[in-house]
Amino acid sequence: MTMVSELGRRAKAASKFLAGVTSAQKDQALVRIAGALTLGANKILQANAQDIEAARANGLTEAMIERLTLNHKRIGQMAAALEELIALPDPVGSVLGGMVRPNGLKISKVRVPMGVIGIIYESRPNVTVDAATLCLKAGSAVILRGGKEAIHSNRALVGIMCDALEEAGFPADCICLIEDTTRQSSQELMRLNGYVDVLIPRRGAGLIQAVVQNATVPVIETGVGNCHVYVDSSADLEMARRIVVNAKAQRPSVCNACETVLVHRDIAEAFLPRLFADLREHGVQLRGCKTTLAVLQQGETLPEGLTAAAEEDYATEFLDYILACRVVDSFGQALLHIDRYSTRHSECIVTGSYANAQRFTAQVDAAAVYVNASTRYTDGGEFGYGAEIGISTQKLHARGPMGLQELTTYKYIVLGDGQTRE
């Protein structure tokens, strides 16, 4: 038995324990974890310093190092997030439906824990705590496979959480960390059928595709967002400008940020110069179609911050201060563009037309479809779900923000008094 399958076996055993605990017991364990993280801050920061040192030695980018870095403030935020998690209602045990059948059978559909949840994620140590505690609250054991750059931090964080679990009378195996950060260990986790009930890859189109291609356990695809804002001919142009700028520039590195703006040609001349000026102020580069360039061109030369869009720009999740822009001839052409390039995450129309709002929400196939609001709202917190484990872009099981509820499943409990089938 390999180390990964041994972890699978242990996590599965721990999941049986978790299936039997009360909400109060889980919350008590979370309280202990919050306290232990605060008390263990120096130990965590020491481990984190090792990771940062190695990251610098290996020439990681500043952005990657920034995501890897912990400090007292961030550890405080982890503990604060735990307080919020504790306050959320326990999804487990709620009755989703039921009936008494004509033969007297009483059938109820009851929410139960998933069992064992696998998470493969980038080198962000805060995800280690977020993911583990969300799974715990949802009643499942978790197997974590974090990025190799964060291994010292992850080991320290998981060590502290497991000690706290044991103090609360829980098996430490409720939170398992795969310490082997080779490619082989994540491949093994993807194929741990019988132990892993669902595997969630977080972040990075490459990682997510590797999981989709290689996993034999059930997977929830998350997080790639090639999101569009379509500015209809009937849009309030002032509102449209604010929405596009917010959707692009408020935080460009996240999956619900806008990557392409589509502009109806009837308002292109009135809208694009104002949009472009505002985007420039926010440091956003525009990559425009021919019509966009023609509208914004000053004499023979393109203004600074504007270049020609290539076909592949429309398919790119920039995650940066770059926005593609295309002028469309019609509402229908906007729908076709979105259908072709969308990753089915978040799509928006800015419109004053009731009919177009109705058509857009009905016909656009995405986890979240917006009328007259920024795509940046696709988020567990903004939806009022509290903490989230990610944004699902597939249609099976969960779509959009995945909170505690989406980390559970259900079973049917059938109570009889001797019924047999004829």
Place this chain on the structure above:
Amino acid sequence: MTMVSELGRRAKAASKFLAGVTSAQKDQALVRIAGALTLGANKILQANAQDIEAARANGLTEAMIERLTLNHKRIGQMAAALEELIALPDPVGSVLGGMVRPNGLKISKVRVPMGVIGIIYESRPNVTVDAATLCLKAGSAVILRGGKEAIHSNRALVGIMCDALEEAGFPADCICLIEDTTRQSSQELMRLNGYVDVLIPRRGAGLIQAVVQNATVPVIETGVGNCHVYVDSSADLEMARRIVVNAKAQRPSVCNACETVLVHRDIAEAFLPRLFADLREHGVQLRGCKTTLAVLQQGETLPEGLTAAAEEDYATEFLDYILACRVVDSFGQALLHIDRYSTRHSECIVTGSYANAQRFTAQVDAAAVYVNASTRYTDGGEFGYGAEIGISTQKLHARGPMGLQELTTYKYIVLGDGQTRE
């Protein structure tokens, strides 16, 4: 572009049409299909005769030929099933939840069609009609990949259904049949990401495992049922006997049939002889553990219909008039046995103990957990869901009987008046 990916493209295009039709339009199309199947009965039976002739020439078993065979009665049953399907409520469009956020955003979670559903199934032509019409009612296009032995029947059935669709103003591509029945075509279907939103394999542990191992599209695992009935020491033995015999012998070839009976040792001597006599009358062979053999032995020899159980018998889905039997020392040992061998389909306890009923339903991890009723009830019809596409044995998306609702997904519709995120 291969034929399978071309079918994927066409099914995806048809799914856009289906996303926009009303319930009444779908029901009208189903009415036309029901009529066309009845009118086309002779054509269907001619095609079916070709399949049966080929099956006999290829030496298929009588059981396989029986499943392949259509006649006027069975075609009548298909049409009758369609009447029932038409009468079911449309799951699409129901609002699953929603809220107005403090910033005024109106969020609603709305049930929408899945898009394109792939079905890989055995050589049973009735599944062709059942699966296609269920998907249609659920608003999704379907790609069917049936067994090669039924190809003439399937071609005739799909041809008739597609003609009826077109008469109803629907694109024929709502129902696509992969006519190439090589292994390669099903492999391709399993990897048709971007076109297939969910793939459901029906029947056959080998087929299901092949799909789980090879698919890169989301899959719902169905139908393997190694189901147990545990007879507790506090059971009403008369009730227990009826339940075990029903769960085993009422229809042994189905996934919700019982494959192993576990008997508490305190009642083994009182219970086993009565159970064994009744099973024998129903033509069931018993494979017993040592204690079972000791209890039922007559002098030195084993009675007819009783043999010793091997370890692998406990792991076998017999789908036949064979039942494994094990005497357990305790309730806990019964739970351990079930946890080890269960395929998480349907599990039953027969008990008079409130505490044991509670523990069993809480701790047994299965789609349906029964107290004092036959496992044979795990079925869309018996649960009151009407038609079903299969029984899910995984935890993602759907568990247990999958009806119309389980063939859909949801999306969030977010209506704003200019909200941007701070």
